[in-house]
Amino acid sequence: MNLMAFEEMKKRYGGGEDSLELTIEKWARIKQFSNKAFLISHYQDILRAAVVPIFLCTEYVNQCTLCPIYEVCKQGRSDEWITVMRVIQAYAIAGDLLPKEPFTGYIEQFLGKINMCREEAVVKAH
Numbered sequence: 001m002n003l004m005a006f007e008e009m010k011k012r013y014g015g016g017e018d019s020l021e022l023t024i025e026k027w028a029r030i031k032q033f034s035n036k037a038f039l040i041s042h043y044q045d046i047l048r049a050a051v052v053p054i055f056l057c058t059e060y061v062n063q064c065t066l067c068p069i070y071e072v073c074k075q076g077r078s079d080e081w082i083t084v085m086r087v088i089q090a091y092a093i094a095g096d097l098l099p100k101e102p103f104t105g106y107i108e109q110f111l112g113k114i115n116m117c118r119e120e121a122v123v124k125a126h
Contacts, residue, residue, distance in 0.1 A: 003049035004029050010055075019055040020068050020118055026052060027111045034100075034107045043095035043103075047088050068121035072113045084110040 004026040012022060030049055037043055060067040064075055072080045087106045091098060 003033055003045055004052060006052045009052060013055045019059055023054045023056055024114055024118060027114055031107045031111050034104050038096065040096045043091040047092040050088050069114055069117045072117060080110060080113055
């Protein structure tokens with residue numbers, strides 16, 4: 001499976017797919033891709049995929065605190081978001097020289113937190 005590009009996300013969102021599910025898929029693909037990454041260009045591809053805008057931001061514009069992933073995002077200012085982005089950026093610069101396990105661990109942990117947000121949103125909805 002390829003990393004998710006903005007064009008794909010936009011097309012699928014425009015076709016009626018759920019923005020939270022698309023966000024989770026985006027990060028699941030990043031996680032899957034990171035397991036196979038070993039060249040610096042792979043980590044640079046992951047960085048490009050990580051910054052693909054999500055449509056939750058469109059749906060919750062001016063209502064950010066209502067967004068289901070607000071706790072792990074906080075408009076790009078949460079500790080979780082800052083940490084995962086710093087790790088991705090570091091590996092995009094020197095990833096082929098660094099051990100892969102910390103990278104994949106951070107990605108897996110971040111995806112887990114997003115999935116927990118989804119579970120909480122489901123509980124609130126019922």
